[in-house]
Amino acid sequence: MRQAGSSVIVYILDDDDAVRNSLARLVRSVGMEVRAYASAKCFLDEIKPTERSCILLDLTMSELTGLQVQAELNRRGVEIPVIAVSARDDEDTRSRTRALGALMFLRKPVDDQALLDAINWVTHSSRTN
Amino acid sequence: MLNWMVLVWVLIISAVSVLGTFHLLVWLNNRKQWASLLFAGLAAHIAVCGVLELGLMHARTLEEYAFLQRWTHFALVPTAMLLVGYILLTQPARAWLAVLVCAVRVLMAVANFTTGNSLSYLRVDQLQEVSIWGATFSDPAGPVNPWFALAIFGNLLLIAFLTDALLASMRLPATPENLRKRREARAILAFATLAIVSYAVTVLSGVVLPVMATIPFFAVALVINHHLMQDAIEAPELRSALVKATTSAELSQSDLALAEQAAGLGLWRWEPEQDRIWLSVSAARAMGHLSEGYFDGARVVAVVDTEDLQRLRHAFAAARAIGLSDVHAEFRVHSADSSTRWFAMQAKLDYAADGRFRLARGVLIDATSQRAAQESFRQVFDASPAAMLLVSGEGRIRLANPRAAVLTGYAGEDLIDLAVDELVPLDLRNAHAGHRHGYAQSGTARVMSSSREVGLLRKDGTLVDVEVALNPTEIDKERMVIAVISDISERRSREREVVMQQAALAHLARVGLMADLSGSLAHELNQPLTAILSNAQASARFATHEPPNLGEIREALTQIIESSKRAGEVIRRLRAMLRNDAPEFIPLDLSEVIRDVLQIIQSELLDRNIAIVTDLAAELPLVLGDRVQLQQVFMNLLVNAADAMEGQPSGRRISLRTRAVEEGVLIEVEDVGKGIPEADLERIFKPFVSSKPGGLGFGLALCTTLIKAHHGRLWASNNQPGPGSTLHVWLPSVGESE
Numbered sequence: 048m049r050q051a052g053s054s055v056i057v058y059i060l061d062d063d064d065a066v067r068n069s070l071a072r073l074v075r076s077v078g079m080e081v082r083a084y085a086s087a088k089c090f091l092d093e094i095k096p097t098e099r100s101c102i103l104l105d106l107t108m109s110e111l112t113g114l115q116v117q118a119e120l121n122r123r124g125v126e127i128p129v130i131a132v133s134a135r136d137d138e139d140t141r142s143r144t145r146a147l148g149a150l151m152f153l154r155k156p157v158d159d160q161a162l163l164d165a166i167n168w169v170t171h172s173s174r175t176n
Numbered sequence: 177m178l179n180w181m182v183l184v185w186v187l188i189i190s191a192v193s194v195l196g197t198f199h200l201l202v203w204l205n206n207r208k209q210w211a212s213l214l215f216a217g218l219a220a221h222i223a224v225c226g227v228l229e230l231g232l233m234h235a236r237t238l239e240e241y242a243f244l245q246r247w248t249h250f251a252l253v254p255t256a257m258l259l260v261g262y263i264l265l266t267q268p269a270r271a272w273l274a275v276l277v278c279a280v281r282v283l284m285a286v287a288n289f290t291t292g293n294s295l296s297y298l299r300v301d302q303l304q305e306v307s308i309w310g311a312t313f314s315d316p317a318g319p320v321n322p323w324f325a326l327a328i329f330g331n332l333l334l335i336a337f338l339t340d341a342l343l344a345s346m347r348l349p350a351t352p353e354n355l356r357k358r359r360e361a362r363a364i365l366a367f368a369t370l371a372i373v374s375y376a377v378t379v380l381s382g383v384v385l386p387v388m389a390t391i392p393f394f395a396v397a398l399v400i401n402h403h404l405m406q407d408a409i410e411a412p413e414l415r416s417a418l419v420k421a422t423t424s425a426e427l428s429q430s431d432l433a434l435a436e437q438a439a440g441l442g443l444w445r446w447e448p449e450q451d452r453i454w455l456s457v458s459a460a461r462a463m464g465h466l467s468e469g470y471f472d473g474a475r476v477v478a479v480v481d482t483e484d485l486q487r488l489r490h491a492f493a494a495a496r497a498i499g500l501s502d503v504h505a506e507f508r509v510h511s512a513d514s515s516t517r518w519f520a521m522q523a524k525l526d527y528a529a530d531g532r533f534r535l536a537r538g539v540l541i542d543a544t545s546q547r548a549a550q551e552s553f554r555q556v557f558d559a560s561p562a563a564m565l566l567v568s569g570e571g572r573i574r575l576a577n578p579r580a581a582v583l584t585g586y587a588g589e590d591l592i593d594l595a596v597d598e599l600v601p602l603d604l605r606n607a608h609a610g611h612r613h614g615y616a617q618s619g620t621a622r623v624m625s626s627s628r629e630v631g632l633l634r635k636d637g638t639l640v641d642v643e644v645a646l647n648p649t650e651i652d653k654e655r656m657v658i659a660v661i662s663d664i665s666e667r668r669s670r671e672r673e674v675v676m677q678q679a680a681l682a683h684l685a686r687v688g689l690m691a692d693l694s695g696s697l698a699h700e701l702n703q704p705l706t707a708i709l710s711n712a713q714a715s716a717r718f719a720t721h722e723p724p725n726l727g728e729i730r731e732a733l734t735q736i737i738e739s740s741k742r743a744g745e746v747i748r749r750l751r752a753m754l755r756n757d758a759p760e761f762i763p764l765d766l767s768e769v770i771r772d773v774l775q776i777i778q779s780e781l782l783d784r785n786i787a788i789v790t791d792l793a794a795e796l797p798l799v800l801g802d803r804v805q806l807q808q809v810f811m812n813l814l815v816n817a818a819d820a821m822e823g824q825p826s827g828r829r830i831s832l833r834t835r836a837v838e839e840g841v842l843i844e845v846e847d848v849g850k851g852i853p854e855a856d857l858e859r860i861f862k863p864f865v866s867s868k869p870g871g872l873g874f875g876l877a878l879c880t881t882l883i884k885a886h887h888g889r890l891w892a893s894n895n896q897p898g899p900g901s902t903l904h905v906w907l908p909s910v911g912e913s914e
């Protein structure tokens with residue numbers, strides 16, 4: 048499916064190569080543009096706020112934790128909706144998600160439809176906002 | 177009329193009477209001195225003769241003279257007989273000759289009274305007064321009695337008798353006593369002969385002389401007196417010599433007794449012919465008698481133990497059979513108060529020239545305390561709960577206690593004199609014999625009590641694990657070895673059990689650890705699963721594109737395969753940790769082992785916001801170890817390090833280092849947590865010590881056990897400077913690193 052107008056850019060931030068590549072592939076297969084980063088630093092260097100973009104953020108990344116990434120984004124005043132992704136789904140994880148200000152939480156392994164729905168919702172929501 | 181002749185005779189009579197009386201008193205004092213009695217009698221008769229001769233000298237009528245003559249002759253008979261008796265008593269004279277002489281004298285006495293006036297004169301026809309130097313005496317004249325020949329014969333016989341005695345005396349060995357006897361005999365012979373000859377002359381020839389037999393007889397008396405007095409003179413000397421001898425004998429006796437007692441020796445002498453035994457003071461007391469002396473053989477051995485007596489008799493019989501002169505034996509004596517004492521006896525056997533056994537002499541020593549010591553030793557030896565053997569220098573077993581019999585499977589008596597090598601397993605037998613010879617020849621009393629664990633070959637051929645402690649000792653100057661053998665098969669099996677239990681515990685701990693890390697593991701599995709799912713779903717979508725994007729699909733499939741393998745690895749690692757296999761020691765690169773560990777535990781640590789800093793040496797020397805156990809240890813240490821930083825808001829970090837050190841590899845797990853109290857730095861490795869509430873405290877204790885099994889070391893230190901502590905593991909390396 049192709050969206051009319053500007054395409055959605057999906058930023059993927061996950062240090063596990065296989066997971067990152069598979070998620071990227073999935074996003075590509077639905078026709079969205081994907082920019083995948085293994086390290087938060089590279090991501091932060093290159094991110095530009097554009098309309099209709101979102102971030103798929105892996106919570107269990109090393110180096111800079113998701114929280115720190117969010118804090119950095121906030122500091123820069125970058126407002127891109129974040130979808131948190133994690134293998135764990137417990138109280139601790141959820142509270143962290145909320146702390147991040149992520150709009151959604153997805154558990155791994157991620158179902159393709161769930162992911163797409165999440166992306167659509169998040170990007171539309173932001174557009175609406 | 178008192179003339180010189182009368183004076184002389186009176187003096188002689190007085191002297192001889194005094195001597196006679198003296199010797200009578202001597203005899204009265206000591207009835208055994210027959211010689212003195214005889215002399216007293218002789219002296220009395222000489223006195224009588226003297227009186228009669230005085231009478232003869234002053235006889236004025238024929239009748240008076242004849243009467244006195246007759247009685248004078250008669251008086252001479254007992255005189256002569258007494259002399260003969262004395263000679264018989266004191267000299268080696270012939271008894272039959274003496275009897276003959278006396279018999280003839282009796283005949284002479286008879287003839288004296290029956291034939292004529294007297295034996296010398298048939299008749300006294302006239303009497304003449306003769307004067308010698310102013311002294312007058314009566315001299316008879318008349319026919320000689322033909323029976324005077326009998327007198328002459330009798331006198332010759334007497335001379336013969338005396339001569340014979342003298343000759344016999346001269347044949348005796350020349351002791352002072354015998355020399356005196358000879359002198360006496362000679363003197364008596366001389367004077368008796370003189371007496372006889374002088375009288376015969378007066379009778380037969382015309383020489384005018386008074387009857388003066390008394391004078392030579394007085395001389396005889398003096399000689400005899402002198403001889404008898406010798407004893408009296410010597411008596412005091414003899415007595416003091418006797419006293420001295422007796423005293424010195426008594427002294428040596430008491431010295432002997434003292435020596436006996438001091439040495440605890442008793443002396444004894446057995447005279448088999450009379451079956452009597454002489455026992456000294458000590459020996460007598462030992463055998464239950466009050467004083468020394470001769471005892472009936474049977475009575476002496478009555479107190480000896482019957483069994484021991486049997487052996488004793490055998491020993492003597494055996495010795496006698498082959499002419500042996502030394503016998504040694506030990507026996508027990510049961511005294512009346514029912515105490516028992518042990519005695520050691522040493523005997524010397526004396527044989528006569530013809531080989532006949534004459535007597536035995538020897539010493540007796542109280543050996544009770546020695547035996548008691550031996551008995552005590554024996555009791556301790558037998559009662560010992562460990563098997564004990566006393567082995568001689570040549571490797572023969574001399575003594576074995578009951579436990580040794582049980583352990584070796586041999587009967588007690590079979591062990592005695594068995595070669596100790598028989599108990600050594602076949603493959604070690606030569607080496608063992610070598611050790612023994614070396615020791616026997618070394619000559620020094622080396623202490624070789626290091627216990628060794630060896631196998632013992634029992635009688636039925638089975639082997640038993642034992643621990644042997646060897647101690648050299650000297651018994652009766654012979655070098656021997658006391659071997660204390662402990663059965664450690666039970667200990668061994670308990671040791672094996674402990675090892676098994678430790679392995680089981682380690683396994684349980686691993687399972688627990690895995691359970692604790694289940695979150696981490698789940699995460700490890702989730703990653704590949706996510707990749708697989710997303711790749712598969714993407715492929716499905718790409719497949720519906722017009723045209724299908726085969727490139728993406730191909731790549732997706734590759735990734736799926738890889739992720740599946742990755743998931744499989746995680747499963748494999750998990751299974752490895754959960755397995756309860758026996759440990760397998762192989763050469764390992766510890767850096768690699770730790771990387772594996774990190775794979776498992778990584779997400780857990782990330783989840784806890786703990787950063788990991790690694791400094792793993794690239795070319796570590798290999799360590800011989802069991803992969804699973806070592807991974808367990810490191811995982812434990814990492815979890816501990818993570819726990820140490822619990823509650824810390826930020827800055828949680830674990831540093832993990834490996835590097836090669838002297839003869840091994842050093843691994844360090846460093847945290848920045850709350851540290852370990854100084855006092856606990858060693859305590860934490862003990863079981864039941866835990867810093868966690870509800871923690872069992874086994875983790876580090878188990879790690880210690882596992883590291884020890886790898887011949888390594890595990891210790892803790894607090895970081896200087898800065899917070900936190902470090903756990904250090906050192907493991908020995910083997911060979912070169914690859």
